[in-house]
Amino acid sequence: MANIRDVARKAGVSITSVSNLLNNRSHQMSGETRLRIEQAMGELGYHPLRNMPAQDKTQSPIIGLLVPSIVNPSFSALAHEIDLAARAYRYRVLLGNSYRQEDEERAFIDDMFSQGVRGIIVAASDIRKTYFVRAAERGMMIVSYDNRFPDGIAAEARIVDSVSMDNIAAGRLAAEHLISRGCRRIIFATEATLTLSRSHKIEGFLAAMRHGNIALPYRVIEGQANRECGDAEMFELGQALVSQILAIDPRPDGIVAINDALGIGMMVGLRAAGVAIPGEISLVGIDNISLSGLASPALTSVMPPLAQMARLMVERVIRRMAQPGLPPGEYLFAPQLISRQSVRIAGH
């Protein structure tokens, strides 16, 4: 089994640094060093908790997981990875669906407290909402998935861990890929409800457009999901957006979809309208759901390292439950472009 020495070697840091992190003396450590150590622990299967004082018997070996909707393939994949990571620590996952409703988020937190659950991972509408902040103040260890505090908030004011894909990089990667393949009239398609992670994707997209000297008409188009729980409807929304896209003159030759489900819906709608993909319009999604490799043509997409992220989230929750004084951290994971068949070959 891996020991602290192996972790230090793999992370390229001193044993003292690893020890500092494990013993809550990491306030002077850079976020990047901390992340390297955490990742080395994850990859080596090093579980410092096994050496910790036995868990308080009244504390439940349950981690709560709150997602917008488990039917959304991005979140069923997340739940799967979190369950795998939690099982390695003999924790179980208590599942909640919020449907992006505040009432459901509030009820979930109340239920976790009354269950004795003291650690939750949340893919929330907005982690800055009062009830999340209050819950953290009352001792709930919260890890926020894909939902950061805005830049400019002091480290001391951060009361939850935040684990995200670098969404700015994701939007930029998708857009740069289209530009490098020769697309020049590029749009970004999204659902209208703007979470911080969605804003970041758009920000990355716009930065790539500016940097690539892409003139107008690049633009962001958006559609409104029918119900509050927009995620399960992404496919349908993608199909519905197609008429808007085809009404743009001159017609776009590249689209970044805010998620793969929306992208696959657009693909179905574009094909029904007789538009060739990638011949006439190239398409890139974000999320890399398993379905995307099976779409026709297979959808090029930007992939978050979900298993690594899940492992870190579970470790953060468990470590902070054992050491409540541990300051929360912010962790950004670099995304990767998975190139498939939905983007034209440059020069064709």
Add this chain to the structure above:
Amino acid sequence: MANIRDVARKAGVSITSVSNLLNNRSHQMSGETRLRIEQAMGELGYHPLRNMPAQDKTQSPIIGLLVPSIVNPSFSALAHEIDLAARAYRYRVLLGNSYRQEDEERAFIDDMFSQGVRGIIVAASDIRKTYFVRAAERGMMIVSYDNRFPDGIAAEARIVDSVSMDNIAAGRLAAEHLISRGCRRIIFATEATLTLSRSHKIEGFLAAMRHGNIALPYRVIEGQANRECGDAEMFELGQALVSQILAIDPRPDGIVAINDALGIGMMVGLRAAGVAIPGEISLVGIDNISLSGLASPALTSVMPPLAQMARLMVERVIRRMAQPGLPPGEYLFAPQLISRQSVRIAGH
């Protein structure tokens, strides 16, 4: 709000019958009557538990849910419907993935006992396994999803509730649809691991073949998933089966896939091999996952009434936790064929 009178009227039974069921005097009631009453309660939103003595405070308001893998879209849809039904009773769902491994099933049961959870819904590899039987004997209220006790077991020996789609009817419906559209060389494609529900689907398929006087070569082909947790691999397996299918001489003109994921995988593989669907081969799936309507061509499929089934499962677990003496029941739900574009039009 609906009362006991409304339930009796809707179910077409006497108020006494409803009262007998609610008060554990249903031993002489036919399964069919019981089912009618339960369904009427579900449809009317009648919750007899509200009139019951308050729940034991030491009992956890948690229901366990054990599925093979939450990444399989059939089971993420199930988890979603069960969560919705459980929330109506203010219960939460504790999720387990078994990956069809006995160790994981056993660990799940142990954890539920130590959590104080006394009711679980399980989509198990085989509900007759000793650890499920022992758990039921120790007071765990178990509802088995899509996994019946074999016919011929006496009612008294049934110790878990069983809620299933009528899988024999499902296999038959799929096959009859192909026959009615003129297919004559029909095969049934499945993963090799035979659960009871899979055997039933094949049984229904074969019955339809005999009844339709379809001569050989109807046959069952099967592929073996690489890992034990076959469900997440169904797509890939479907693609892999295509070479077997195309090697059959004369070539089949109709395929029933044991589930939609396998069917969509076959569709991708057949298309890659230049086979027209439904022009040359018609295809019917079973499960009706949300993706099937978006495949190209959209996949015809046999649909279980999942929301109704989830509601009944949650109600059975909660009612039996409140009244442990209540005998378990067996509930079969009729499936429905959803006709889309993957089956040829008769006469063409």
